[in-house]
Structure formats: structure tokens, C-alpha cells
Amino acid sequence: MFSKIYQNIQNSHAFLFHGGSSDVNFNFALNLAKSLNCKEKQGEGFCDNCNICKTISNLTYPDLIITSKDSDKKELTENKIGNLTQKGSFIYKIYNSSLSSSFKVGIIKDFHLANNTAQNAILKCLEEPPKDTIIILIADNLGGIKDTIISRCQLYEFPVPKKEDIYQFLSSSFSDSQKEESIDFIMSDFSLISKFKDTEENLNFYKDSIKNFSSLCFSTSSAEKIKYYNKISQDIKKNTNFNDYIHIWEVFFDKLLNKNYKSLFFKELFSKEYDIKLEKNLLNLYNVKEGYLKNLNTNILLFEFILNI
Numbered sequence: 133m134f135s136k137i138y139q140n141i142q143n144s145h146a147f148l149f150h151g152g153s154s155d156v157n158f159n160f161a162l163n164l165a166k167s168l169n170c171k172e173k174q175g176e177g178f179c180d181n182c183n184i185c186k187t188i189s190n191l192t193y194p195d196l197i198i199t200s201k202d203s204d205k206k207e208l209t210e211n212k213i214g215n216l217t218q219k220g221s222f223i224y225k226i227y228n229s230s231l232s233s234s235f236k237v238g239i240i241k242d243f244h245l246a247n248n249t250a251q252n253a254i255l256k257c258l259e260e261p262p263k264d265t266i267i268i269l270i271a272d273n274l275g276g277i278k279d280t281i282i283s284r285c286q287l288y289e290f291p292v293p294k295k296e297d298i299y300q301f302l303s304s305s306f307s308d309s310q311k312e313e314s315i316d317f318i319m320s321d322f323s324l325i326s327k328f329k330d331t332e333e334n335l336n337f338y339k340d341s342i343k344n345f346s347s348l349c350f351s352t353s354s355a356e357k358i359k360y361y362n363k364i365s366q367d368i369k370k371n372t373n374f375n376d377y378i379h380i381w382e383v384f385f386d387k388l389l390n391k392n393y394k395s396l397f398f399k400e401l402f403s404k405e406y407d408i409k410l411e412k413n414l415l416n417l418y419n420v421k422e423g424y425l426k427n428l429n430t431n432i433l434l435f436e437f438i439l440n441i
């Protein structure tokens with residue numbers, strides 16, 4: 133696929149990478165930026181060692197312009213795209229900041245979450261692109277992306293990453309068992325790659341949260357469930373992103389349903405028989421997620437989900 137995209141750069145300046153894992157796709161986009169600009173390049177390859185390759189790897193290369201959704205927002209909004217007069221914005225830099233390099237590369241992550249105004253701002257840029265620039269949009273899926281944008285991009289659908297692909301994203305400081313645990317989590321939700329790649333803190337948070345949730349599934353006490361509900365509500369108010377908890381519950385049910393795990397952590401967790409009504413729980417969780425995505429007040433939905441486990 134790399135070779136095909138590389139050759140198509142002569143004919144196209146806009147690419148839409150969709151499917152697979154956004155972190156793997158982002159890494160692919162960086163590799164493309166390297167192969168376009170590497171000082172030591174041979175053909176389509178890149179050295180990964182010269183100054184340019186290194187600054188692209190650590191995202192400090194001035195002709196690499198990246199924007200994405202803010203982590204506390206549900207949409208990629210127009211202020212993350214900017215305009216020609218807004219200094220420092222994505223669009224401003226796309227049209228202004230060129231150094232001596234041969235190719236400028238603009239990458240927009242989370243594009244499936246771009247709102248209407250943000251998409252219109254990018255559309256203008258795709259209609260009148262600056263010279264020697266490519267724009268790469270990265271999206272989980274194409275739903276919600278305007279046809280006018282899709283028709284101006286070369287589309288590349290990425291496959292679901294394999295476990296071997298994920299290994300290279302995990303922190304080298306992880307022990308073998310931590311790697312196995314991380315992969316078990318990530319195979320249920322690829323967006324977790326970015327969470328587990330640098331520190332063990334997130335992995336530990338996910339493991340603890342899954343354990344707490346699992347013991348709640350054995351509890352018939354309403355008092356226990358109310359206690360859990362209160363804890364989650366407080367965490368969300370304080371510092372934890374609600375989305376993290378939704379992930380955790382989804383991973384738990386996915387593993388329980390599909391038994392697709394390898395690590396000792398999950399084997400032990402699921403060695404017991406869970407006597408819970410999966411369909412009802414999944415429906416309640418779906419309602420919580422929908423409510424969250426639609427900005428509704430999720431308190432009642434969350435309460436119903438937890439009390440009925």
C-alpha cells in the first residue's frame with residue numbers, strides 16, 4: 133500500500149485513510165512524510181535516522197502540520213482547523229509555513245468526528261491546495277464525512293492491525309505480561325493503543341477498573357451498586373473522562389462474550405461463571421453511550437445501567 137500511495141502523490145494531494153487503527157494509520161502518515169522529505173532517501177524509502185526523519189518522528193518538523201480533536205471534546209471543531217488569517221492555525225500553516233523542504237504534510241486526525249464547519253473549512257483547502265503539499269485525513273470510518281470531501285481524496289482503507297503490529301507501539305519498558313494484557317485490551321478497542329504506549333499508569337487504571345466492575349457483577353446488593361455509581365459520577369466530575377469508563381465496560385462485555393483473550397489477567401478474571409444478563413446490560417450500556425455522544429444528561433442512564441447489572 134505504501135508504494136501505491138507514494139506513486140499517487142504525483143496525481144493527488146489529498147488522502148483519506150480510514151479503518152484499522154488511527155494510531156497505526158497516523159504512523160503510516162508520518163512514514164509517508166519521511167519518505168517525501170528524507171535527506172538520505174533512496175527511492176520510496178527513508179533512513180529514519182537523518183535530522184529530518186528524526187524531527188518528523190518527534191513531531192517537531194516545521195513542515196509537518198498536525199491537528200486533531202481536543203480530548204475533552206466530542207467533535208473536531210472549526211477552531212482546530214482555523215483559517216488564512218488565524219496565525220498558527222492548521223490552515224494558516226498549510227498556506228504559509230514552508231521551509232526549504234520539498235513537501236509539506238498536513239495531517240488531520242479524528243476526521244470522522246469533524247463537524248460541518250470544520251469540514252467546510254477543509255473543503256476549501258482541498259479545492260485550492262497549496263503547491264507541494266499533501267493533506268492526509270485520518271478517520272475511523274467514512275460515516276458523517278461529506279461526499280464532496282470524499283470525492284476529492286484518494287481513499288485508502290486500512291486493515292485491522294495484527295498483534296505483531298501493535299507490539300511495536302507498546303512501551304519497551306513493559307514486561308511480557310504487561311504487553312499481553314495491553315494487547316488483550318487493545319484488540320477490543322484500537323483507540324487504546326495511544327493510551328498504553330507510554331506509561332503503565334493507564335494500563336493499571338484499566339485493570340483496576342475492570343476488576344472493580346467485575347466484582348460488581350457478582351454483587352446483588354443495591355447498596356454496593358449505588359456506591360459504585362457514586363464513585364463513577366465523582367470520578368467523571370473530577371478527572372476521569374467518561375469515555376474511559378464506557379471503554380472499560382465495553383471491553384469487559386466483549387471479553388465475556390467473545391473470550392478473545394490470552395493474558396493471565398483476563399484468564400483469571402473470567403475463570404468464574406458470570407451470571408449476568410448480557411443482552412439487557414449491553415442495551416443499557418448502549419443507551420449510556422448514545423446519551424453521552426448526544427450530550428444528554430447521562431445520570432439517569434448511568435444509574436439504570438449500574439443498578440440493573
Ligand SMILES: [Zn+2]
Binds near residue numbers: 178181184
Ligand atoms: Zn531520513
